[in-house]
Amino acid sequence: MSTLDELKEVIINGNAPAAKRLTEAALNQGTRPGDFFAGAIIPAMDEVGRRMRECEFFIPEVLIAARAARASTEILKPLLAGDSSVRPAGTVVCGTIKGDLHDIGKNIVAMMLEGAGFRIVDLGVDVGPEKLVDAVRREGADFVALSALLTTTMVNMKGAIEALIAAGLRQQVKVMVGGAPVTESWAQSIGADGYGKDAPAAVELARRFIAEAARGMSAARRGAA
Ligand code: B12
Numbered sequence: 001m002s003t004l005d006e007l008k009e010v011i012i013n014g015n016a017p018a019a020k021r022l023t024e025a026a027l028n029q030g031t032r033p034g035d036f037f038a039g040a041i042i043p044a045m046d047e048v049g050r051r052m053r054e055c056e057f058f059i060p061e062v063l064i065a066a067r068a069a070r071a072s073t074e075i076l077k078p079l080l081a082g083d084s085s086v087r088p089a090g091t092v093v094c095g096t097i098k099g100d101l102h103d104i105g106k107n108i109v110a111m112m113l114e115g116a117g118f119r120i121v122d123l124g125v126d127v128g129p130e131k132l133v134d135a136v137r138r139e140g141a142d143f144v145a146l147s148a149l150l151t152t153t154m155v156n157m158k159g160a161i162e163a164l165i166a167a168g169l170r171q172q173v174k175v176m177v178g179g180a181p182v183t184e185s186w187a188q189s190i191g192a193d194g195y196g197k198d199a200p201a202a203v204e205l206a207r208r209f210i211a212e213a214a215r216g217m218s219a220a221r222r223g224a225a
Contacts, residue, residue, distance in 0.1 A: 003025050003026040003029060003031070004031065004035075004036070004039040005040070006022050007019060007023060007026060007036070007039075007040040007041075007044075007072065008039075008040040008041075008043055008044040009044075010022060010068060011040065011041065011044035011045070011048075011065055011068045011069050011072065012044050012047050012048055012051075012065055013068075014061060014064030014065045014067065014068050015068055016064075016067050016068040016070075016071040017071070018068075019068040019069070019071045019072045020071045020072065020075065022072075023036065023071070023072040023076065024075065027075070027079070033076045033079040033080050034080065034112070036072065036073075036076055037108055037112075037199065040072070041069050041072060041073065041104075041108070042108075044069065045065070045066075045069060045104060048061075048062055048065045048066075066104055069104055070104070070107075073104075073107060073108065073111065076111065077111050080111045080114060081111075089116065089117040089118050089206070089207075089210065090118055090119070090142035090143055090206065090210065091118070091119045091120075091121060091139050091141045091142050091143070092110075092113050092118045092119065092120050092121070092141065092142070092143040092145050092206065093121045093123065093132065093135045093136050093139055093141040093143070093144050093145070093173075094106060094109065094110050094113075094120060094121070094122055094144070094146070095122065095123035095124060095125070095127035095131075095132065095145075095146060095147070096124070096125040096126065096127060096146075096147045096148065096179075097126075097127060097146050097147065097148045097153050097154070097157050098126055098127060098128040098129070098153065098156040098159070098160075099126060099150070099152065099153040099156055100125060100126065100147075100148055100149055100150050100153035100156075101125045101126060102125070102147070102149035102150070102179070103124070103147075105147055105149065105178070105180075105199075106122075106125075106145075106147035107122075108199045109145055109147065109196075109199045109202045110122050110145070111199070112199035112200060112202060112203050113145070113199075113202055113203055113206060116203045116206070116207070118143070118206060121135055121139045121141065123135055127146075127160075128156075129159055129160050129162075129163030130163070132144065132146075132160050132163065132164070133164060133167045133169065136164065136167075136169050136172070136173055137167070140172075141172070141173050142172075142173060142174070142209075143173060143174050143175075143176065143206055143209065144160075144173050144174070144175045144176070145176050145178070145202060146160060146175065146176070146177050146178075146192075147177075147179045148177070148179040148181065148182055149179050149180050149181065150181065151181045154179065154181050154182055154186065157182075157190055157192070158190040158191075161190055161191050161192060174193040174194070174206075174209040175191075175192045175193050175194075176192065176193060176194040176195065176196055176202060176205050176206070177190070177192045177194075177195055178195060178196045178197065178198075178201070178202065182195060183195065193209065194209070
């Protein structure tokens with residue numbers, strides 16, 4: 001069994017000290033920080049989800065597994081963060097939407113974006129429209145990244161976008177949405193700028209937004225000339 005396979009098992013079983021030890025061991029063996037997600041953490045949480053669905057796991061087991069996943073991601077976070085002396089590629093305000101307490105996926109998205117050079121303002125979980133609007137205004141955000149894991153909370157993403165419109169901030173930010181129940185067509189229907197199925201997709205989206213903005217600016221300059 002590889003170290004990443006072992007890590008997956010101990011996360012499922014909620015053994016946080018072992019998750020910490022195995023994460024350090026895999027790093028020492030040369031595993032790249034970004035490879036832990038697809039290699040262990042995400043498959044572990046998928047298996048936890050399957051067991052939850054099949055009523056093999058209940059909330060306490062899921063919480064303990066989530067804590068073990070966090071023990072691993074806390075070690076990876078500083079390693080994924082970009083060089084702070086480099087000017088950030090843009091500011092991302094991120095959070096899990098109102099009513100929703102799931103934050104593992106949102107945290108991975110934030111870590112990957114941070115690793116890709118973006119400045120992250122993480123509002124945490126249960127983020128309502130007022131808190132989002134305040135942060136976008138205060139931080140001069142370029143991007144908003146919203147996560148939802150429940151079909152009952154994904155509807156609140158629409159309210160968040162409407163609040164940005166009402167506050168006159170919608171033109172300032174590109175909004176991306178994600179999370180297990182979220183789809184491309186849902187993103188379009190609520191007026192988001194993009195949907196990402198995973199954390200690397202969030203980075204791709206943010207880079208695409210920057211490239212589109214740069215093309216728009218040079219087209220505007222050509223138009224003005
Ligand atoms: C862990 C977990 C919990 C933990 C959360 C702990 C924590 N700190 O996050 C706890 C125990 C608290 C919990 C509670 C509940 N949960 Co829960 N939970 C899960 C579980 C097992 C794993 C979620 C997870 O972490 N996945 C791993 C991460 C890495 O994946 P992810 O979040 O999808 O994120 C990835 C992508 O989606 C994407 N992404 C995510 N966000 C974003 C954002 C952007 C901008 C982009 C681009 C991409 C992106 O990138 C991420 C990385 O690749 C899922 C099952 C599952 N497999 O999804 C159920 C699940 C989500 N929970 C569920 C339910 C029902 C609940 C409860 C209502 C249970 C209850 N009866 O109380 C409560 C709700 C509490 C609340 N108000 O939020 C259901 C939801 C059903 C539905 N369709 O709505 C699921 C699907 C389980 C099931 N099969 O029934 N849960």
